[in-house]
Amino acid sequence: MSLIDQDLAAPAPQRSGQPVRRNTVYRMLIFAGFGLIAFSAVRVISGADDLTSAGTVGAALGLAVPIGMAGLGGLWAERSGVVNIGLEGMMILGTFGAGWIGWQYGPWAGLLSAVLFGACGGLVHAVATVTFGVDHIVSGVAINILGLGVTQYLASILLEGTPGGGSTQSPRIDPIGTVSIPGLDDALQGVERHGWFLVSDLAGILRGLTTNISWVTIIAALLVVATWWILWRTPFGLRLRSCGEEPYAAESLGVNVYLHKYIAVVVSGGLAGFGGAYLAIVAASIYREGQTGGRGYIGLAAMIFGNWRPGGLVAGAGLFGYTDAMQLRNATAVHALLLLVALLLAAVAVVAFIRRRWVPGVVALVLGAVSLVWYLSTDTLPPQVTFMTPYITTLLVLALASQALRPPKADGLPYRRGGGR
Amino acid sequence: MNSVRRVGLMLAAPALAVVFSLAVTSAVLLATGTPPLSTFQQMIQYAQEPRTLALIVNSATTYYFAALAVAIGFRMNLFNIGVDGQYRLAALITGAVGGAIALPAPLHVTVEIVTAVLVGGMWAGIAGALKVYRGVSEVISTIMLNFIATGVIAYLLTPARLAVQTQGSNNIGTKPIPPSGQVPGIDLIPGSPLQVYGLVVLAIAAGIGFWFLVNRTRFGYDLRATGMSEAAAVASGVNVKKMVLSTMLISGGLAGLVGMPQLLGSSYTYSLDFPAGLGFTGIAIALLGRNNPVGIAIGALLWGFLDNSSQILDLVGVPKEIVLITQGVIVLSVVVAYELVRRYRVVAQQRDVGRELAEAEPPPPAGGGPGGAVPEGVSR
Numbered sequence: 001m002s003l004i005d006q007d008l009a010a011p012a013p014q015r016s017g018q019p020v021r022r023n024t025v026y027r028m029l030i031f032a033g034f035g036l037i038a039f040s041a042v043r044v045i046s047g048a049d050d051l052t053s054a055g056t057v058g059a060a061l062g063l064a065v066p067i068g069m070a071g072l073g074g075l076w077a078e079r080s081g082v083v084n085i086g087l088e089g090m091m092i093l094g095t096f097g098a099g100w101i102g103w104q105y106g107p108w109a110g111l112l113s114a115v116l117f118g119a120c121g122g123l124v125h126a127v128a129t130v131t132f133g134v135d136h137i138v139s140g141v142a143i144n145i146l147g148l149g150v151t152q153y154l155a156s157i158l159l160e161g162t163p164g165g166g167s168t169q170s171p172r173i174d175p176i177g178t179v180s181i182p183g184l185d186d187a188l189q190g191v192e193r194h195g196w197f198l199v200s201d202l203a204g205i206l207r208g209l210t211t212n213i214s215w216v217t218i219i220a221a222l223l224v225v226a227t228w229w230i231l232w233r234t235p236f237g238l239r240l241r242s243c244g245e246e247p248y249a250a251e252s253l254g255v256n257v258y259l260h261k262y263i264a265v266v267v268s269g270g271l272a273g274f275g276g277a278y279l280a281i282v283a284a285s286i287y288r289e290g291q292t293g294g295r296g297y298i299g300l301a302a303m304i305f306g307n308w309r310p311g312g313l314v315a316g317a318g319l320f321g322y323t324d325a326m327q328l329r330n331a332t333a334v335h336a337l338l339l340l341v342a343l344l345l346a347a348v349a350v351v352a353f354i355r356r357r358w359v360p361g362v363v364a365l366v367l368g369a370v371s372l373v374w375y376l377s378t379d380t381l382p383p384q385v386t387f388m389t390p391y392i393t394t395l396l397v398l399a400l401a402s403q404a405l406r407p408p409k410a411d412g413l414p415y416r417r418g419g420g421r
Numbered sequence: 422m423n424s425v426r427r428v429g430l431m432l433a434a435p436a437l438a439v440v441f442s443l444a445v446t447s448a449v450l451l452a453t454g455t456p457p458l459s460t461f462q463q464m465i466q467y468a469q470e471p472r473t474l475a476l477i478v479n480s481a482t483t484y485y486f487a488a489l490a491v492a493i494g495f496r497m498n499l500f501n502i503g504v505d506g507q508y509r510l511a512a513l514i515t516g517a518v519g520g521a522i523a524l525p526a527p528l529h530v531t532v533e534i535v536t537a538v539l540v541g542g543m544w545a546g547i548a549g550a551l552k553v554y555r556g557v558s559e560v561i562s563t564i565m566l567n568f569i570a571t572g573v574i575a576y577l578l579t580p581a582r583l584a585v586q587t588q589g590s591n592n593i594g595t596k597p598i599p600p601s602g603q604v605p606g607i608d609l610i611p612g613s614p615l616q617v618y619g620l621v622v623l624a625i626a627a628g629i630g631f632w633f634l635v636n637r638t639r640f641g642y643d644l645r646a647t648g649m650s651e652a653a654a655v656a657s658g659v660n661v662k663k664m665v666l667s668t669m670l671i672s673g674g675l676a677g678l679v680g681m682p683q684l685l686g687s688s689y690t691y692s693l694d695f696p697a698g699l700g701f702t703g704i705a706i707a708l709l710g711r712n713n714p715v716g717i718a719i720g721a722l723l724w725g726f727l728d729n730s731s732q733i734l735d736l737v738g739v740p741k742e743i744v745l746i747t748q749g750v751i752v753l754s755v756v757v758a759y760e761l762v763r764r765y766r767v768v769a770q771q772r773d774v775g776r777e778l779a780e781a782e783p784p785p786p787a788g789g790g791p792g793g794a795v796p797e798g799v800s801r
């Protein structure tokens with residue numbers, strides 16, 4: 001145990017990790033800067049102010065939280081080498097846990113119970129995959145069926161006849177409260193209203209991120225940071241990740257692989273349950289059947305989109321949340337997104353051509369041209385097409401960048417103590 | 422290992438799983454104050470009515486296609502989670518095509534079936550191509566394609582495009598398929614007011630075809646070899662990329678058939694309330710039946726029994742969602758049971774080999790002490 005702690009955990013980040021990390025931070029900032037300029041330009045050209053308005057950004061944040069939490073759950077499990085496709089079922093358990101306890105004992109108790117419900121789902125997954133070595137996808141599918149069945153059964157027993165509730169929904173849960181940074185709201189709103197290039201966009205985004213933020217959202221953000229810190233900056237995290245990369249090597253150094261996998265998968269379920277709690281307590285104020293709408297799967301996709309890293313995961317969840325928010329709030333603004341897509345694809349094509357990667361370059365160029373023609377020849381976009389945007393984006397990103405993605409090496413592989421490859 | 426024990430072990434796993442899931446279901450029922458025995462009795466009684474029997478066979482027909490579609494992928498460790506999107510899209514397009522054309526009966530139905538297979542295969546083919554050419558995991562791409570299919574269907578199923586208003590309701594669906602494109606039912610169950618889907622014949626044929634393809638052809642051999650060890654398959658000259666693509670296409674083609682029994686046998690139109698989520702049922706049944714056509718048939722009938730006989734429960738005041746718990750526990754416990762049986766078999770095999778070796782030659786003079794080298798080495 002002490003061997004890896006000293007040799008790998010402590011010195012490595014200082015020796016070789018630091019310059020690389022700063023580099024990626026710079027690169028992400030540059031990307032964000034260019035993205036903002038592109039958004040701003042598209043907003044000015046198309047006149048679709050909702051692209052960067054505080055309302056859109058706030059809604060996007062709200063929609064991104066449950067997806068991000070499910071993805072974070074996926075991150076924990078997969079970093080320890082367990083594929084968790086059962087996130088959806090654990091999330092469903094979370095929504096019910098939040099609704100059932102929440103309407104009786106208040107939102108905070110509901111949140112806690114949602115996490116516990118989700119963790120129970122995670123525990124079942126851990127028993128099946130870690131102890132019994134069942135195929136991870138198989139177990140996950142079973143948990144999705146079970147999660148749905150257990151909640152529907154319990155709901156029709158425990159929620160039937162409650163005031164305002166029934167077998168498919170719970171009574172109202174009290175709101176959990178929001179916070180704003182005082183003074184910022186009015187000042188930013190003034191700047192936003194002018195519609196200045198870049199400045200107003202920045203103001204809108206900032207206002208969306210700083211006003212009327214639910215406490216649950218803040219906890220979610222802290223959970224992302226905590227996950228990064230625990231998994232990448234502590235000996236425990238190193239051991240956990242070593243189980244996902246080389247479990248037999250980890251075992252030979254004295255790491256209890258079973259224990260770490262168990263912890264990771266139970267935490268994973270808890271986080272998925274937390275995402276479910278957000279849906280029930282903050283987004284809807286009630287538990288409703290079918291509330292998750294496949295967000296567990298989307299969270300998994302966001303995590304893969306983000307290359308099994310917390311930062312990338314946040315970007316992926318943000319993308320899903322943003323397109324979803326656009327579609328819900330303003331259909332004409334979505335049309336402007338076509339122009340943005342054309343711009344981005346042109347940029348991707350240029351980068352690809354510079355790197356002499358001809359096929360992706362041509363594909364990006366053609367798709368970019370298609371979006372541009374589409375933008376110029378129409379005034380609105382059918383809502384169904386908007387609905388598909390995040391999924392098509394994910395597919396495109398995976399298709400164009402899948403070679404650059406690196407899952408944990410032993411992800412999804414069976415592990416038996418004392419066994420071997 | 423003798424054959425009696427082998428057969429016994431083969432049957433032990435599913436039997437264990439069903440018993441275990443019944444136990445869990447009973448526990449849940451007891452915990453919520455319902456006597457389990459009378460509940461089961463009521464379900465079994467209700468299932469014996471001719472009408473329910475016909476419903477069970479009809480559900481099982483649909484489930485069978487879905488499970489076959491999943492199973493062919495499972496046979497080579499390919500997870501087609503996208504059966505759901507594939508069959509819904511195929512049913513929509515087939516409904517539209519079937520309603521738009523007018524041909525003599527056998528030809529009309531043939532065109533519909535071929536359309537369904539092609540659309541399902543094409544949609545799965547996208548995932549196959551992405552995996553082969555771009556290395557995208559089929560699990561994620563098929564999940565994404567499920568959502569995209571939902572969007573495409575919503576886009577196409579509007580009055581301006583493929584849909585018409587259904588008379589007397591605010592439901593919309595594709596133009597009804599004329600009688601020449603319908604598949605007549607069969608009076609399989611005596612005394613039942615309901616006929617069994619005519620496409621049950623196609624389901625049986627698909628099962629036999631599945632068995633033949635997997636067990637009696639070169640393709641099937643390559644398929645199973647790739648599933649057991651991809652590295653070994655590559656070394657013996659199997660073109661894995663081609664296998665992935667063609668398996669995905671076959672899987673999608675089978676998935677395209679999932680909606681057909683209902684579309685051509687009873688609803689004749691793809692409307693907003695066409696059943697969804699059958700792909701996931703297919704996954705569960707394929708697992709239960711060990712990806713074997715006979716096993717899948719039994720699993721599909723069991724699922725059909727649970728789904729249809731549970732309808733009586735609401736009338737006696739038990740939430741019918743209890744069967745969802747039973748189904749989930751069956752899936753989970755069946756795979757756990759298979760794994761336990763497999764482990765037991767490995768241990769038994771090692772014991773047999775050890776005993777034979779011990780009988781064949783005298784023990785080595787300087788043995789490795791207690792626990793010996795042989796069992797240790799074998800277990801690795």
